[in-house]
Amino acid sequence: MxxxxxxxxxxxxxxxxxxxxxxxxxxxxxxxLRHPKQDLVLLPQMLTEVTGPLLGPGRxxxxxxDLTRQHAGEPQGQRIIVTGRLLDGDGRPVRDSLVEIWxxxxxxxxxxxGDRWPSxxxxxxxxxxxxxxxxDGRYTFTTIKPGAYPWKNHDNAWRPAHIHFSVFGSxxxxxxxxxxxxxxxxxxxxxxxFNSIPDEKARQRMVSRYDHDITQAEWALGFQFxxxxxxRDASVFEEEEDDDE
Amino acid sequence: xxxxxxxxxxTVGPYLxxxxxxxxxPHVVPEGTPGAFxxxxxxxxxxxxxxxxxxxxxxxxxxxxxxxxxxxxxxxADGEFRGFGRCPTEADGTYGILTVLPGVVPGExxxxxxxxxxxxxxxxxxxxxxxxxxxxxxxxxxADPVLATVPEERRGTLIAAKTGDGYRFDIRLxxxxxxxxFRL
Numbered sequence: 001m002x003x004x005x006x007x008x009x010x011x012x013x014x015x016x017x018x019x020x021x022x023x024x025x026x027x028x029x030x031x032x033l034r035h036p037k038q039d040l041v042l043l044p045q046m047l048t049e050v051t052g053p054l055l056g057p058g059r060x061x062x063x064x065x066d067l068t069r070q071h072a073g074e075p076q077g078q079r080i081i082v083t084g085r086l087l088d089g090d091g092r093p094v095r096d097s098l099v100e101i102w103x104x105x106x107x108x109x110x111x112x113x114g115d116r117w118p119s120x121x122x123x124x125x126x127x128x129x130x131x132x133x134x135x136d137g138r139y140t141f142t143t144i145k146p147g148a149y150p151w152k153n154h155d156n157a158w159r160p161a162h163i164h165f166s167v168f169g170s171x172x173x174x175x176x177x178x179x180x181x182x183x184x185x186x187x188x189x190x191x192x193x194f195n196s197i198p199d200e201k202a203r204q205r206m207v208s209r210y211d212h213d214i215t216q217a218e219w220a221l222g223f224q225f226x227x228x229x230x231x232r233d234a235s236v237f238e239e240e241e242d243d244d245e
Numbered sequence: 246x247x248x249x250x251x252x253x254x255x256t257v258g259p260y261l262x263x264x265x266x267x268x269x270x271p272h273v274v275p276e277g278t279p280g281a282f283x284x285x286x287x288x289x290x291x292x293x294x295x296x297x298x299x300x301x302x303x304x305x306x307x308x309x310x311x312x313x314x315x316x317x318x319x320x321x322a323d324g325e326f327r328g329f330g331r332c333p334t335e336a337d338g339t340y341g342i343l344t345v346l347p348g349v350v351p352g353e354x355x356x357x358x359x360x361x362x363x364x365x366x367x368x369x370x371x372x373x374x375x376x377x378x379x380x381x382x383x384x385x386x387x388a389d390p391v392l393a394t395v396p397e398e399r400r401g402t403l404i405a406a407k408t409g410d411g412y413r414f415d416i417r418l419x420x421x422x423x424x425x426x427f428r429l
Contacts, residue, residue, distance in 0.1 A: 014429075015251045019253055023371065025372055028256075033291035033419055034370035036423055041426070177254060177256075197253045206253055231249075
């Protein structure tokens with residue numbers, strides 16, 4: 001295959017120190033045997049890294065962005081609208097991009113065989129949603145506020161209410177899985193997963209904001225949650241002259 | 246342009262399999278595609294125990310070395326080729342991805358990269374994904390610029406071994422034979 005002599009590829013800047021949790025976070029016990037101990041090797045951003053899957057409408061069903069309408073009956077709990085924009089670090093909207101969520105029901109129970117917390121399953125709630133961002137990078141889900149639930153990480157351990165988010169951006173470098181939390185949750189202080197992010201300001205970027213304009217009268221409370229991925233700056237990928245000798 | 250700070254990563258937790266897998270997720274190419282093969286492997290922790298709550302995602306070039314993406318100026322792959330695969334691990338820590346051999350991909354300064362697949366690994370207990378690459382033992386990997394940056398004694402962890410129906414690529418998150426993971 002002919003190799004082009006020159007093309008420009010975007011470069012995605014590294015995330016600032018303290019943005020992401022250290023893989024070895026001793027407070028969260030499950031990291032102990034699952035974090036690499038060897039140094040990570042720098043991977044230069046080449047074609048495979050600056051491209052990525054663009055997953056479109058074929059992945060969506062009719063009620064995938066309304067988790068309260070996926071069954072004949074209504075789920076239990078407080079109906080909420082969660083909306084926000086998917087942006088890159090330069091403030092550009094990431095358009096037509098797949099956003100996936102999964103969460104516990106109002107009682108803090110996941111529809112998963114491994115979840116033994118004896119809070120009832122809700123026959124009308126799966127806790128799974130998908131949507132695409134619009135031309136402004138905006139996504140919207142209607143769902144139920146998830147409950148807190150206990151886990152066995154430490155004595156009297158409870159996860160704060162959260163919704164898992166999965167986003168792709170437009171490059172392999174931008175792939176992100178995160179959790180959205182709710183404002184002023186009293187359980188933050190004892191949660192090692194939330195607190196695995198070293199920087200307080202970075203932690204706050206995982207907390208949604210109550211928004212009365214999104215709240216709908218006699219229907220649902222509204223929360224805003226913007227998700228920011230790495231920015232891209234164009235740079236010369238390959239010059240005309242070959243200098244690999 | 247406004248400078249915005251990125252949203253932090255968090256673990257997928259133990260229940261990722263309610264939200265992320267798709268029935269056709271492991272199929273980078275549809276079943277029956279000429280030349281298609283399975284990449285299978287086991288994901289293990291620092292004790293060597295299989296991890297039943299992990300997920301593998303793959304991203305790769307088509308057989309001509311092209312990407313179905315606007316930032317690849319050489320045109321796009323055909324409609325059947327998704328380039329992307331996603332497979333949760335089973336109770337025994339195994340995964341499988343049905344794909345085809347990626348082509349040679351341009352590197353920097355006129356160099357080329359050996360056929361490779363980028364891999365993300367997610368799991369309970371992993372607060373951020375870890376990233377690795379799959380190379381193939383029966384391909385010419387000698388001049389690959391990324392493999393060259395990996396200490397020689399660890400390169401083997403990036404090379405998939407030939408099997409009856411494709412290749413085997415095991416992933417070890419920690420400990421003996423720890424897989425090489427990359428920083429992006």
